[in-house]
Amino acid sequence: xxxxxxxxxxxxxxxxxxxxxxxxxxxxxxxxxxxxxxxxxxxxxxxxxxxxxxxxxxxxxxxxxxxxxxxxxxxxxxxxxxxxxxxxxxxxxxxxxxxxxxxxxxxxxxxxxxxxxxxxxxxxxxxxxxxxxxxxxxxxxxxxxxxxxxxxxxxxxxxxxxxxxxxxxxxxxxxxxxxxxxxxxxxxxxxxxxxxxxxxxxxxxxxxxxxxxxxxxxxxxxxxxxxxxxxxxxxxxxxxxxxxxxxxxxxxxxxxxxxxxxxxxxxxxxxxxxxxxxxxxxxxxxxxxxxxxxxxxxxxxxxxxxxxxxxxxxxxxxxxxxxxxxxxxxxxxxxxxxxxxxxxxxxxxxxxxxxxxxxxxxxxxxxxxxx
Amino acid sequence: xxxxxxxxxxxxxxxxxxxxxxxxxxxxxxxxxxxxxxxxxxxxxxxxxxxxxxxxxxxxxxxxxxxxxxxxxxxxxxxxxxxxxxxxxxxxxxxxxxxxxxxxxxxxxxxxxxxxxxxxxxxxxxxxxxxxxxxxxxxxxxxxxxxxxxxxxxxxxxxxxxxxxxxxxxxxxxxxxxxxxxxxxxxxxxxxxxxxxxxxxxxxxxxxxxxxxxxxxxxxxxxxxxxxxxxxxxxxxxxxxxxxxxxxxxxxxxxxxxxxxxxxxxxxxxxxxxxxxxxxxxxxxxxxxxxxxxxxxxxxxxxxxxxxxxxxxxxxxxxxxxxxxxxxxxxxxxxxxxxxxxxxxxxxxxxxxxxxxxxxxxxxxxxxxxxxxxxxxxxxxxxxxxxxxxxxxxxxxxxxxxxxxxxxxxxxxxxxxxxxxxxxxxxxxxxxxxxxxxxxxxxxxxxxxxxxxxxxxxxxxxxxxxxxxxxxxxxxxxxxxxxxxxxxxxxxxxxxxxxxxxxxxxxxxxxxxxxxxxxxxxxxxxxxxxxxxxxxxxxxxxxxxxxxxxxxxxxxxxxxxxxxxxxxxxx
Numbered sequence: 001x002x003x004x005x006x007x008x009x010x011x012x013x014x015x016x017x018x019x020x021x022x023x024x025x026x027x028x029x030x031x032x033x034x035x036x037x038x039x040x041x042x043x044x045x046x047x048x049x050x051x052x053x054x055x056x057x058x059x060x061x062x063x064x065x066x067x068x069x070x071x072x073x074x075x076x077x078x079x080x081x082x083x084x085x086x087x088x089x090x091x092x093x094x095x096x097x098x099x100x101x102x103x104x105x106x107x108x109x110x111x112x113x114x115x116x117x118x119x120x121x122x123x124x125x126x127x128x129x130x131x132x133x134x135x136x137x138x139x140x141x142x143x144x145x146x147x148x149x150x151x152x153x154x155x156x157x158x159x160x161x162x163x164x165x166x167x168x169x170x171x172x173x174x175x176x177x178x179x180x181x182x183x184x185x186x187x188x189x190x191x192x193x194x195x196x197x198x199x200x201x202x203x204x205x206x207x208x209x210x211x212x213x214x215x216x217x218x219x220x221x222x223x224x225x226x227x228x229x230x231x232x233x234x235x236x237x238x239x240x241x242x243x244x245x246x247x248x249x250x251x252x253x254x255x256x257x258x259x260x261x262x263x264x265x266x267x268x269x270x271x272x273x274x275x276x277x278x279x280x281x282x283x284x285x286x287x288x289x290x291x292x293x294x295x296x297x298x299x300x301x302x303x304x305x306x307x308x309x310x311x312x313x314x315x316x317x318x319x320x321x322x323x324x325x326x327x328x329x330x331x332x333x334x335x336x337x338x339x340x341x342x343x344x345x346x347x348x349x350x351x352x353x354x355x356x357x358x359x360x361x362x363x364x365x366x367x368x369x370x371x
Numbered sequence: 372x373x374x375x376x377x378x379x380x381x382x383x384x385x386x387x388x389x390x391x392x393x394x395x396x397x398x399x400x401x402x403x404x405x406x407x408x409x410x411x412x413x414x415x416x417x418x419x420x421x422x423x424x425x426x427x428x429x430x431x432x433x434x435x436x437x438x439x440x441x442x443x444x445x446x447x448x449x450x451x452x453x454x455x456x457x458x459x460x461x462x463x464x465x466x467x468x469x470x471x472x473x474x475x476x477x478x479x480x481x482x483x484x485x486x487x488x489x490x491x492x493x494x495x496x497x498x499x500x501x502x503x504x505x506x507x508x509x510x511x512x513x514x515x516x517x518x519x520x521x522x523x524x525x526x527x528x529x530x531x532x533x534x535x536x537x538x539x540x541x542x543x544x545x546x547x548x549x550x551x552x553x554x555x556x557x558x559x560x561x562x563x564x565x566x567x568x569x570x571x572x573x574x575x576x577x578x579x580x581x582x583x584x585x586x587x588x589x590x591x592x593x594x595x596x597x598x599x600x601x602x603x604x605x606x607x608x609x610x611x612x613x614x615x616x617x618x619x620x621x622x623x624x625x626x627x628x629x630x631x632x633x634x635x636x637x638x639x640x641x642x643x644x645x646x647x648x649x650x651x652x653x654x655x656x657x658x659x660x661x662x663x664x665x666x667x668x669x670x671x672x673x674x675x676x677x678x679x680x681x682x683x684x685x686x687x688x689x690x691x692x693x694x695x696x697x698x699x700x701x702x703x704x705x706x707x708x709x710x711x712x713x714x715x716x717x718x719x720x721x722x723x724x725x726x727x728x729x730x731x732x733x734x735x736x737x738x739x740x741x742x743x744x745x746x747x748x749x750x751x752x753x754x755x756x757x758x759x760x761x762x763x764x765x766x767x768x769x770x771x772x773x774x775x776x777x778x779x780x781x782x783x784x785x786x787x788x789x790x791x792x793x794x795x796x797x798x799x800x801x802x803x804x805x806x807x808x809x810x811x812x813x814x815x816x817x818x819x820x821x822x823x824x825x826x827x828x829x830x831x832x833x834x835x836x837x838x839x840x841x842x843x844x845x846x847x848x849x850x851x852x853x854x855x856x857x858x859x860x861x862x863x864x865x866x867x868x869x870x871x872x873x874x875x876x877x878x879x880x881x882x883x884x885x886x887x888x889x890x891x892x893x894x895x896x897x898x899x900x901x902x903x904x905x906x907x908x909x910x911x912x913x914x915x916x917x918x919x920x921x922x923x924x925x926x927x928x929x930x931x932x933x934x935x936x937x938x939x940x941x942x
Contacts, residue, residue, distance in 0.1 A: 165837075
């Protein structure tokens, strides 16, 4: 997707270094009006730096930041509009509520341009939005973590910012609460139609919240698109592994096909003799009583059965042509379970086998490109 | 609602001044650091001066007794504060007995007593003509002196006086250390076969050791700083020796060299204190905190605990304070009057001025550390917080000698050039004494301001900026309201410390400028104890304020979370 004319926030070819350590390299991204965008990546990948550059908390070194069509930071022109003039809302991991102000005055903090009456009205409106109206007079220290998070969100939304920036907004909450607050937050964001850029390291959170995800690795964006696209059509093993555990095989393409314990799988677009790795997610393997005929299957012995609540994890040893065979993790959601030690049949949709050139092949390709 | 107008361009562009700002911070912090280091450097530079006959004379005669007395004093006070502070801290934190809650804060009260005040009070109480000996003589029906009563005006007497007012340092840090300890650790020791007693000696006490070392080191630095008590008791230590050599024998160089020696000893304790504080953070292996279960004491044990806590409070505060109050009331006409009001005005003016300045400088340093935390800034702040370790007499000689030299230089130059003189601009005015207060008490205010600034998190700054506040607006709308209380606390603590300060004030004050402290000391030295009671009780009364603040802070501090907040008061 390309930036539409209604982009709330655009970053163009932004690079940033702390001292001499490169944190962000040639990153371009955009957030359209009403969109919730997640910047996803492992810690230290530079995603928080992008947020800080967008907010103006860090002076831009290279590239451009454009907000609603206006350039607010330009590394080349040494332009950097200070954060207070950008009209961005920020929500932090530690919530950063002002301890000396009540909930109502925390929310009113950014509403200096309104007269007293309209300010009160706006405060009441946002408090109502996050369902905290009865806490208007409370001080932050009297609130629970979840309540503080809601107030932090309300405070950032109160001045109706052009873009809302969320920095790991749920990681300060415990697991059960996190899911609930995440859900509430998404509703508030969608209802207020605020363009949102959220930073997170949690792939489940990103897939749940985001209209689009930018996945980062070591300062660069490696893939962007809808959660569905990133999950089902990952461009690299890194992207695949980031979203779940995988079963991994290696092999060599021969005659456009790849030999696996599930029989020969088509290796589209990969030349004969290419070394490849195959990544298969645990839920892509189905435990079936009999093969449907059209899909490849493999039989194996169940070694372990583990409960994960709603779904179960089966560890299955599939004997290949050689030696001991290999272990596959299979995610199974039925109530009925196989006995440990029994033999079962596993089925694989070839579309779910994600095939990539092996790292050695990538190196060879780079070498060829360099020539 | 984005408001990006042309003004944004003007303010948004990185102006050259903005790029230069970090260097300004570095320069300012180093200016403050050098000012603090100035007396230290002045004193140490004397080492390189030629050693005159007086020094050789000193070495042959009194130097060894100065050093020996100082070391005996330090040794005695060290043992005394441990014996008095640790059991008291242990009893109020780990036991339950009647009166525990009162003792918890009452044990801090002796901090309000300057050592020289308690010294002269006990002298008045215990000497030949005093009420104690008179009563004893009447009781025994004896005439003449009771030779078997030891003279309080002696080295052991000085040790007792200093222990009575300095044990709270050990008490405070030991108390905080015991409170920080999680029950989990002690419970593990129980499951591993330790009785409560063995648990205390094998787990609680070793865990608290770094805190105890820090507390003792602080008390010993104060003991070496003491001038009033030992001078009044006629005990020659390094602190009084500096005076005697400098003022009495008129050898400023030898005096400075003695000061350098004293300062070196103090720095050893300072290093010890820093080192043990650093170790404290490693002492806690668990992040889980549960309050310690208190052992209920009954019967003879409860009586023992009450006695153990009551002795320091009674002899360190209640008794001397009552005696002073009694003297002050019965001799009202001897001190109450215009002269007294004048003293109060002088003292409050000096203390208030120094307190405001100290808080301002501390704020500058704290913000420099926050906004521009580079190596040079960090080093500058570290140097600037050395001042509290400099003993008053050292400070006095380290400031007066260079200031006098500068004054003479200026006057000589002015006389040669314009034929006029300015008089003693630096050394003979309040400049010198104010400077001394700032050097010595900047650390106190810096600790309080830094702790309080730490409560304003970075993300609060960013939140305020993103909600439309300029940096200045963030300062006035977020920082100031949050820090106001702490800034006031910092000012009060410095104010009271200045009010109690004796040795530097005594030397550096302008001619005929008296404060409550100097007047107390002078009157007591002239054996006019009744007249001295007025200003003395005034100092003690004001001294109770920070003790109250400390008690309140420690009551509010949640152990396991921010229990060490109280340390900000202990230098």
